[in-house]
């Protein structure tokens with residue numbers, strides 16, 4: 698049997714990171730990477746013994762996947778949003794990935810949507826959409842291990858669970874109305890495990906809020922769609938990013 702040669706590899710990781718140098722700057726979410734400036738791409742390339750390795754943020758890889766072969770295919774202005782253990786995203790504007798001055802653009806989970814100082818976020822701030830709507834935060838606020846329990850309790854009429862979920866829905870609604878008004882995307886692709894399992898509590902409240910109170914012109918231009926690539930989205934994106942960067946292409950996302 699013929700064995701293919703590995704021409705390149707793609708790596709998807711939480712940020713902040715430098716996608717040009719392949720260095721993880723800092724991340725609280727992976728044990729061992731805490732003090733960082735960790736040259737992850739170079740370490741993996743050394744381990745693989747030759748092929749180039751390309752690193753990028755997990756949500757950026759997801760946007761590359763959805764934009765190339767998924768739910769944002771053909772769109773030049775779109776936002777990828779994940780509602781999962783955390784909340785995150787990536788922004789593509791005019792056919793280019795928005796990177797910002799230090800590569801953190803698109804970290805939509807830390808967009809402040811509330812003014813309640815008691816709703817603390819891991820980033821050190823308060824009122825971030827992640828603090829209300831991320832699966833981990835919902836579970837912690839209710840006092841259980843998994844957000845699916847909170848949704849199940851709400852479904853059988855538990856008022857405390859229902860209130861937490863209503864608050865999460867309101868936070869996500871504020872976020873997407875802000876995204877539509879500020880960025881005028883043609884699509885918002887919503888992925889992540891919470892969105893996948895609870896679309897009636899994630900995608901539907903977003904659609905209602907945009908119809909009710911976003912600016913009319915951008916509201917008429919946008920569609921909120923579920924991820925087409927689901928749990929594989931970052932892996933697909935990483936493979937596509939590696940292929941394109943190794944071939945000297947992929948300028949739209951660099």
Ligand SMILES: [Zn+2]
Nearest residue numbers: 807818820825
């Ligand atoms: Zn935050």
